[in-house]
Amino acid sequence: MVKIGYTMMTEQRGPRELVEDAVRAERAGFDFSVTSDHYFPWLDSQGHSPYAWSVLGAAAQATTRIPLMTYVTCPTFRYHPAVVAQKAATVQLLSGGRFRLGLGSGENLNEHVVGRGWPAAAVRHEMLVEAVEIIRALFRGGYVSYHGRHFDVDSARLWDLPDTPPPIGLAVSGPRSCELAGRLADVVIAVEPKAELLGAFARHGGAGKPAVGQLPVSYDPDRATAVARAHEQFRWFGGGWRVNAELPGTAGFAGASRFVRAEDVAEAIPCGDEVEDFVDAVRAFADAGFGEVALVQIGGESQPAFLDWSQEVLLPALRRL
Template sequence: MTSTNSSGPAPGGTRIGYTMMTEQAGPKDLVAHVVHAEEAGYDFSVTSDHYFPWLAEQGHAPYAWSVLGAAAQATSRIPLMTYVTCPTTRYHPAVIAQKAATMQLLSDGRFRLGLGSGENLNEHVVGGGWPNAGVRLEMFEEAVEIIRGLFGGGYLDHHGTHYDVESAKLWDLPDTLPPIGVAVSGPRSCAIAGRLADLVIATEPKAELLDAFDREGGAGKPRVGQLPVCFDRDREAAVRRAHEQFRWSQGGWPVNANLPNPAAFDAATQSVRPEDMAEAVPCGDDPEAFVEAVRPYVEAGFTEVALVQIGGDTQHAFLDWSEKTLLPALRGAFG
């Protein structure tokens, strides 16, 4: 079995992706959105995997893996990817390996398995508590090793610090394995990614994370970033929507990883103002503002950038605008 990147960077250019954000749309709508994204010409897609929305105003949290299976059948070209799944608490890593192998078969080789160490928001629901960051990374590293072991074929027995696997085997294993991506936020996660990942994932345009990934063995591998945007013909409406639904993003990762529910995110972001969101997120319909928001990712060394359009009921308008205006502007700027 081999593991390859089925959606690596286009020669000389930055790949632009679309995000199926499960926190802001129901399952049928999400599938319709990614079908439209494929038609609009996006290079790849990613999917969040949540049990809760960040804020109650977002209003959704369907099961991402069912959505992905449906999307695999409804599309034919666009690559699919979890961004990201936590393989430590809510899901056992042996089950993640089975799900990823099945998705790769259903999508005819278009799937990538993006993994991260998770958030209390989603993982607390199984009642196992929320360990500290050091323990979470220990669990995460062991989980990725189990997934890698099962991808290797044959039976796996594993008795580690955090997980036991007894005589597990993937009976439906694709010839081309789904590439594994690891989300990074600091030196320890970069080391795990460099050793175990086929690509690296980050949500901030920090070149130092990519440099650390390279030093740990990631040189030459794809690096995928993500950027929230808020298209609307009425810029003030876009700013209001960004504030209503995405102010949680201003909390920073150490905070966001530990808050337990949407009410906690609401309380923690009471001081975030609409004007703060207008500075943090490109809002409106000026394509140059969106190009300039993508630029830091390109300059930091990201080979792929997935856009998140804020607002579940605005996706089709955004995708129409993407096809006619935004994607040509981005490709004109970044190849």
């Protein structure tokens, strides 16, 4: 049976509301939750971007059962990997072992703020490898010194370590990232239901490891309202991560998506309240080999209604997959 997750989307909700939504998601019966980690929203219309790690700490205390996960954190620009290791270990302790650390090579949108430029994807992958090596070394305990091409660590130690370190997930979108994830990750993360991604991950050492996908949806009893909301806030989604990773700000995403029509968005994202449309979209991930799918309900103010509908209608239907 596919596990169904709930996404705390920091780009469209304030910090207190995100924690309240996590509590509702746990009550509704979602199997796990994930949290985006951004400095900017993709579009001005989304309107939020609180600090994800504070939200995670609060959610860890406000919930009792639901697993938590970053989806995803970039450990190479805004954050030094030694600091990411400390944050992840702390959330694992606060949550009582319910945390997974999802990592990726980042987006210019969020990482440019520290003024270090935005190198080519090959360099970003090199940096990600070093970051994972540093984080795993710190999770093992003791003092760590590391001198790499991109990062240095001088006698670092995590003084509060959980008995079980957080599993590390890596986001993939192509052959190179699948190869890295197969070697380095405990979990593979993707936003497209492509079996070839999981096949490449398996060939490089990831066979049998969990695969987590993510699916945007726009629930509303009025389909036209759902489509309009998805177009207003999520029309950037169809650009693909090779494009989206390079754009530096909300103006860039607005410009890149200015010719995307509402009907284009409705073809790619389940909109309305026809439950079979949502089930079919999740089935695509299940058929590709994903054992877990995190849903993103588009629109901050629509979260309570979506969570109620999920508990009563959507989750029971998805359990039959």
